[in-house]
Amino acid sequence: MARVPTAERRLQFVRSAARVIAHDGLAAATTRRIAAEAEAPLASLHYCFRSKDELLQEVYYYLSRDYAQALPPVTVAGAGLKAVVRAHARRVWERMLAEPHEQVTTFELLLRRFRVDAEEEPRALAMNRSMYEGWIKSTCELFENAAVDANEEVPANLELSARLFISGIDGISMQHLADPDTERSTALVDMLAESVAGSFAYSPDAGSE
Structure with missing residues (x-):
């Protein structure tokens, strides 16, 4: 063998x-x-x-830090930040539909802090934080690079918009797992992308030079 x-x-x-x-x-x-x-x-x-x-730590990493690397490439690179937000939302959702157990596992791991004793809770919280930091970091990098590649200004609230994107995906995933409806969920993902694309804020003096 x-x-x-x-x-x-x-x-x-x-x-x-x-x-x-x-x-x-x-x-x-x-x-x-x-x-x-x-x-x-x-x-x-x-x-x-x-x-x-x-x-378990490696499972956390697999579902957060390494998650973006496992997604197919964004095919609209160079088309601007808003186009990349829409494409990224679709590819994340397609992964969720293809591998729903990953989202279930993510929720199970995030809830672990409520199922351990007081001595273990700080470690569980730290692992949760590391998971979200992985998603936020990769999302911010993707969005920032999309803006730079298209010669656009990087939004001042980039991290908050990335967090909005991630929390929206979490919520839609939870609803879909509880009551699957692919057509409805896909429409919600598209609406989320539009909402995030419309949430970007820029510094007041942008373009003044």
Whole structure:
């Protein structure tokens, strides 16, 4: 049997953990259950990750810091900030429809702070914060680059607009998972993109030079 490279095996376990958490809940996501989902030896999981907490941290990263890198490229690069906002909203939503378990897992992980004891809560909060920081950072970078590439001014409220975008996707995802309606949800995503595109504010002296 061919040996699986460590990096590939780690990603395999991370993806399997995300599926297990979505299907069975965080409490049921034991290392044994995750290894079984990955169809890999339990010893291999313990070789790749020193602890379950380390594996969970990588799941956080996979769903936040690394999420944007897994999306297909924006095909309207150079068309301006508002066009990129619309294209980004669509590609994020298409990923959600294709891999709904990722959103379920995200919600499960974010709610973890309410299911741990007081001693563990600060760490759970820090992990939640790191997840949102990953989304906000990648979204801000995408929007800022879109403006710069099109020779447009970068909005003064870029971070708040990015947070609005992310909170909107979260809300639409939650509603869709609870009561699936692809046509309605897609329309809501398009409305969200228009709202975010209309939320950008610029410095009063923009264009005065």
